[in-house]
Amino acid sequence: MHSSEQGASSQSIAAAVKDLMHRKQVPERxxxxxxxxxxxxxxxxxxxKLNIGADWTISQLQxxxxxxxxTLASIGLGEGAGNESQTVGMMTKGLFVAAARLHEYPCIMWVGEQLHATRRMDFVAYQENRLWRxxxxxxxxxxxxxxxxxKLEIVLKQPQVPTVAVVDDEQGFADNxxxxxxxSGFKATAFYNTTSIERVLHEGGTFDGYILDWILGHRTAEGLIKQIRYSASPAAPIFLLTGEVASGLADEDELARVITQLDVQIREKPIRLNQTLTAELHKAFGA
Incomplete structure (x- = not known):
């Protein structure tokens, strides 16, 4: 829903900034x-901001x-035709009030100039107790x-589904x-080796939580855990699975050091897939 004069949406602003960076030879990654x-x-x-439509302010664009x-006009973010003094308007969060104030919806709006009584518009914005409506x-x-x-963008809030990366070189276990x-209410992705998950992390991908096998191929998951801790979501909960302590393949001292230094939680294999596990994961992921 918008007025007859188009402003720049969050998505179009991001597209313009990405296009600018591309022209200035900044690699996409x-x-x-x-x-x-x-x-x-x-x-x-x-x-x-660049990929999910987060808000921009005029000062940031400048x-x-x-x-x-x-200039804003030269990269397609000015409202006026070549008029650099005009911009996309003040972007702010507020409420869209519908049905004679019976319903209110979160929105993002671009607020323009003050209106006089003689000028008629379908929709108008005003402030009430420091909140725009x-x-x-x-x-x-x-x-x-x-x-x-x-311009007006209605924000439709969708329930957040926690994303989980499952990394285990035993494909059947990872798939299960x-x-x-x-x-159980998560959005999980299975990875069967460190290379595939490391590629996702390198490209800026993140997950809300991780379930990792401690022994991955011929090495431990310590290097992968460190990459996660230096990624865009360094505080994401990590559950570390191992069934090799008794066999001696998993060094208990090494596991203790990783727990202390890299803030992970250990679970013994075989692990029971039940409501206790999902409750524990929901709590850890803040879901």
Whole structure:
């Protein structure tokens, strides 16, 4: 839902910034890292801005444009035709009020200039107790200052499904764990070697949690755990599975050091796939 004058959406802003970086020869894999450096953001925050439609502010866009020697208008983020003094409008979060204030929905709005009584718009924005609201003009209170709405995005909140990476070189076990987690309210992906999961991490991919076999091929999972701890989600819970302590293939001293230094939880194989496990995982992942 939007006014007759189009503003820039979060997605179109991200596309314009990515196109700018591409023109400035920033490799696609490095764009989130470069944006984090330019705006002094965390890698994950920068990644969300470029790929998941997170909010942008005018000042951030100006900083990015100036860093590359451009203007907002030159990269397609100005409203006016060649008028660099005009921008996409003030972006802010607020509430879209529908059905004569009976329903309110979170939204992102681009607020334009103040409106005078003689100018009619389908929707207007106003502030109430420091919170922006968008309403149909007929339902706007009389004693407030009204503003033009350049664009409006309704935020439909979807339930967050925790993502889990299952890494085990025993494919049958990995598949069974993945299927069990998917049936239990998670979104799980199975990996059968360190190479495949390391590639995902290298490209900036993250998961809300990890279930790793301690012995992967001819090496332990310690190197992989360190990569996770230095990834975009360094605090993600890690459950480490092992059934080789009794056989001597898993060194208890080494496991104790990894638990202490890298903040992982150990579970013995064979592990029971039951409600106790899912409850424990939901708690650990904050779901």
């Amino acid at each position: 490095q764009q989130s890292k470069k944006l984090a450096e330019i705006l002094n953001l965390s890698y994950s925050h920068a990644h969300r 900083v990015v444009a100036e860093f590359f020697g451009e 968008v309403v149909e003009t007929a339902n706007c209170p009389n004693n407030v200052v009204r503003y033009k709405v350049n 764990m993945r299927d069990f987690l998917n049936e």
